[in-house]
Amino acid sequence: MDAVFQNLDLIRQGFTTTITLTLLSAMGALVLGTLIAAMRVSPVPPLRWTGGFYVQVVRNTPLTVVFFFFVFGLPEVGIVVGFYPFAVMALTVYTASFVAEAVRSGINSVPVGQAEASRSVGMTFTQTLGVIVLPQALRSVIPPLASVFIALLKNTSIAFAFGVFEGTSASNVLINRFGSQVLQILLITALVYLALALLMSAAFGWLERAVAITR
Amino acid sequence: MTSVLYDVAGPRTRQRILVWSLVGSAVIVALLVVAALRLADNGQFEADKYTPFFEEPALWRGIARALRATLQAAAYALVLATILGVLLAVGRMSHSQWLRLPSIGVIEFFRGVPLLLLIFFFFLGFPLAFGVNLPALWALVFGLTLYNGAVIAEIIRAGVHALPLGQTEAALAIGLTRGQTMRSVLLPQAFRIMLPALISQLVVLLKDTSLGFVIGYVELLRYGQRAAEQLDNRIQLTVVVAAIYIVINLSLSRLATWIESRQRRVAAPGTHVEEVTEAVGRQG
Amino acid sequence: MMRTRVALVAGAAAAALVLAACGGDEDGETAAPDVTAEESPEFEAGTTMAELAEAGQMTIGTKFDQPLFGLADLEGVPQGFDVEIAKLIAAQLGITEDNIEWVETVSANREPFLEQGRVDMVVATYTINEERDKVVDFAGPYYVAGQDILVPAGNPDGVEGPEDLAGLRVCSVSGSTPAENIRTNYAEANLVEFDAYTDCLEALLNGQVDNMTTDNVILSGYVSENPDEVELVGNPFTEEPYGIGVPESEDKVFCEWVNDTLNELYEDGSWAEAFEATVGEVIEETPEPPATGSCETPGAA
Structure with missing residues (x-):
């Protein structure tokens, strides 16, 4: 246990990065994913195709491969940013495909009458989707989104192999320094992730209740 | 739902869509050209980045070996995770607290911890704790088993819950015990409607085998990166590796969708097939 | 029981290696000298050497991603x-190349592998230090x-030594001695860690990091590959004696035997031959081999 308690700073530093990485990528993925879901239900065929292609390709690629493309591919086309922004991009792009699927099934869960009514009072596609359907869809999408974002939290650990110092990197540094305490170090790291995941699911539970309609 | 969001486009709208599609495509093509020019500047289109694919039979042999390693890890993990999943699911649905609560604990723990840590545990921690060596393959397989076993347990639970209540009632009414009801009535039916969800989980599992690269298990991704060190064509090799993953996973996803649509037609009345599929496919 | 299982696995791996060797590259890019194994050498019964010679095969941990030292081919x-070096030592035990099982060791798992007896010895740019x-x-x-x-060529940041690294992005491999050295002794530097040195090199070439640090001999290899893009500061600030790791024992017999063997390799010229065929590609002058230390207090020679 000493290994961990004497190095709390290192652990805190690592997990601070884990948290910011998760929050930034979650926001990015929410925006990009909703946009892609909207594309997939839009009246414009090329947009539908693009959205469908994106989801199919990205969902079926390992996150580690996505990371490789961002960290070592983008510099080849002259885009060089830090490792942290690259990690945010890779996580955003990957997670967005799951957000898009969740949002799309949310859109399908909104009663058809809602869209019919909004269309019959003369709203356009954009208005129907943006003002009537999506707000209701997002409500039913909260539980699946919670799973997606908890997966995202766990996935940030992959950034450790791509130049980002986060929670798993911190634990790895300690394992290298205190080889005999591997078990304790791994257990404590796991518990921190678990605590963050529980916190996140509590936050989503609160959100779900806050936006629930009382009938 | 999607059909009521908008009217079928009239001639003017169709024209507008066409124009904007062309403009959009032009922008995308322009971006691709810029990217291609930059890649060319960096020598990414030079012949020696591609010739190894044609002139090095060793490369394709290596890729085949690495693919086999990937599939092997995924296959072992799938079998073990399914067994673990059934045990955990039965435990979680049990009426005894002594089985239910630990099962819930185990499921939630392994679902909430990064897979990477589970793999590290089997690679570095397990030998220290139990004095048993695990080759990288098994460290990867066991890590995958714990995580996917927990997820599969939840799939099975969703599958059992999706069955009409009448199935349980009828089974109990003819005098079967709870255990017999689960074994001979509920699980066999649940397995059938779970099949698509299980296949989707296999996609997740297959993607996660790529984490083996951190512990030196030479699967597809690691082999690709290592070969790139010899051949100096990392981008090209990563594209090839990604394409292999996508083709396999896309085929599996298609298979899942096909089975699901078939089951919507043949499942017992009152079965909520879609609930099972929705219970998964959300984890990255 | 355990032994048989390991032996079986080793046998299977050896068979795979033989197959691989048959299909190997005929153009013979690597001009490694042929190593001939000793025929049935004699060792005192009960020693590690006798056991290994008896088994006729051994498991050796090495790097698979370190150019010049241990880099896996296709x-x-x-x-x-x-x-x-590992082949030469194995040959003294009467073990031929075909009967060596190579296991990849990464910086983080060398000690556990030896402690758990997963490998018989580690030859993997393994710096001798007190903790290990x-x-x-x-x-x-x-x-x-x-x-x-x-x-980068021209040394734009004017780096002369590790003191100048403050505020710069320095790349190294996680778990390696150089990375730990920077983290503990030059905390001002902004350390970036990757899984392999080639990842660091790439990051350096495309400007994602300002420089990278590890042992000079590894860096020399990169300079020879990219002479127009990178240069070596040329001011080594540590001494990294590479040792051969063997499982800890009371009597140190195996360790002493490896030392004696190394000295033989120094004398008969095979050490120099091995050096010229590998590291010699980037370092023209073959140095004098270092004096081996004692197994009790290694590196103290």
Whole structure:
């Protein structure tokens, strides 16, 4: 246990990065994913195709491969940013495909009458989707989104192999320094992730209740 | 739902869509050209980045070996995770607290911890704790088993819950015990409607085998990166590796969708097939 | 029981290696000298040497991603100076190349592998240091490197030594001695860690990091590959004696034997031959081999 308690700073530093990485990528993925879901239900065929292609390709690629493309591919086309922004991009792009699927099934869960009514009072596609359907869809999408974002939290650990110092990197540094305490170090790291995941699911539970309609 | 969001486009709208599609495509093509020019500047289109694919039979042999390693890890993990999943699911649905609560604990723990840590545990921690060596393959397989076993347990639970209540009632009414009801009535039916969800989980599992690269298990991704060190064509090799993953996973996803649509037609009345599929496919 | 299982696995792996070797590259890019194994050497019964010679096969841990020292080829077989040294030592036990099972060791798992007896010895740019010596025995050193810094051509940041790294993005491999050295002794530097040195090199070439640091001999390899893009600061600030790790034992017999063997390799010229065929590609002058230390207090020679 000493290994961990004497190095709390290192652990805190690592997990601070884990948290910011998760929050930034979650926001990015929410925006990009909703946009892609909207594309997939839009009246414009090329947009539908693009959205469908994106989801199919990205969902079926390992996150580690996505990371490789961002960290070592983008510099080849002259885009060089830090490792942290690259990690945010890779996580955003990957997670967005799951957000898009969740949002799309949310859109399908909104009663058809809602869209019919909004269309019959003369709203356009954009208005129907943006003002009537999506707000209701997002409500039913909260539980699946919670799973997606908890997966995202766990996935940030992959950034450790791509130049980002986060929670798993911190634990790895300690394992290298205190080889005999591997078990304790791994257990404590796991518990921190678990605590963050529980916190996140509590936050989503609160959100779900806050936006629930009382009938 | 999607059909009521908008009217079928009239001639003017169709024209507008066409124009904007062309403009959009032009922008995308322009971006691709810029990217291609930059890649060319960096020598990414030079012949020696591609010739190894044609002139090095060793490369394709290596890729085949690495693919086999990937599939092997995924296959072992799938079998073990399914067994673990059934045990955990039965435990979680049990009426005894002594089985239910630990099962819930185990499921939630392994679902909430990064897979990477589970793999590290089997690679570095397990030998220290139990004095048993695990080759990288098994460290990867066991890590995958714990995580996917927990997820599969939840799939099975969703599958059992999706069955009409009448199935349980009828089974109990003819005098079967709870255990017999689960074994001979509920699980066999649940397995059938779970099949698509299980296949989707296999996609997740297959993607996660790529984490083996951190512990030196030479699967597809690691082999690709290592070969790139010899051949100096990392981008090209990563594209090839990604394409292999996508083709396999896309085929599996298609298979899942096909089975699901078939089951919507043949499942017992009152079965909520879609609930099972929705219970998964959300984890990255 | 355990032994049989390991032997079986080793046998299978050896068979795979033979197959791989048959399909190997005929153009013979690596001009590694042929190593001939000793025929049925005699050892005192009960020693590690006798056991290994009896088994006729051994498991050796080495790097698979370290150019010049241990780098896997397309068939997955490692090549380099470490590999040659390991082959030469195995040959003294009567073990031929075909009967060596190569296991990839990464910086983070070398000690656990030895402690758990997963490998019989580790030859993997393995720096002898006090902390490691507590859990494993070190023979050698068989080479002495020093930590140095690789910078973009022209040295735009004017780096002369590790003190100048403050505020710069320095790349190294997680778990390696050089990375730990920077983290503990030059905390002002902004350390970026990757899984392999080639990842660092790439990041350096495309400007994602300002420089990278590890042992000079590894960096020299990168300079020879990219002479127009990178240069070596050329001011080694540590001494990294590479040792051969063997499982810890009370009597140190195996460790001493490896030391004696190394000295034989120094004398009969095979050490120099191995060096020239591998590291010699980038370092023209073959150095004098370092004096081996004692197995009790290694590196103290």
